Amino acid sequence: MHPFQVSVSCDLQSVHLRVVGEIDLSTAAQLVDAVVVAHASSGHDVVIDLSGVTLLDCSGVSALVQAYDQLAAIGAQVALVNPSTLVADVLARTGADAHLGCLTA
Numbered sequence: 001m002h003p004f005q006v007s008v009s010c011d012l013q014s015v016h017l018r019v020v021g022e023i024d025l026s027t028a029a030q031l032v033d034a035v036v037v038a039h040a041s042s043g044h045d046v047v048i049d050l051s052g053v054t055l056l057d058c059s060g061v062s063a064l065v066q067a068y069d070q071l072a073a074i075g076a077q078v079a080l081v082n083p084s085t086l087v088a089d090v091l092a093r094t095g096a097d098a099h100l101g102c103l104t105a
Contacts, residue, residue, distance in 0.1 A: 002054055006034040014079075015042040020052035023060030031060070035067035039076055046071060051082035056090045064091075068100055 004021035015038045023031055039046050048064075050056075068078045080100055083091065091097040 002052065004030065006031065008034070008038050010042050010044065013044060014047050015039060015044045016047045016049060018049040018052060020054075022055035022057075023053055023063060024055060024057045025059040028059040028063035031063045032067045032070070035078070036070055039071055045077040045079070047079045047081055049082050050080055050087050051084060053084060053087050056087050058094070061090060061094050061096050065096055065099060 002021040004023070004027040005019075007018045007020075009016045009018075017034060017038055019031065021027070035046055035048065046067075048067075053060075064080065071078050078100075080091075088097070091100065
């Protein structure tokens, strides 16, 4: 098990969040906060790298949708990239992939 961690980096056009560990009931709110704060601090669109996510439960899916919707409401774009097979499967099974847009592997 990897401890939950979000690292943030920024370039001229976007802020990148790399998520590692489990996104579940105990970490979902932290993820939403990290996404919202990263955007507010930079003013840039957000790219969330999911390659290090080892578990995504319904709370995690809800957190991704909530963060996406909050930023979309203010005109910011959110891209989910590099989902593991597990993450891509959970998003597809819940239908969240259609709401969140195209995922790239």
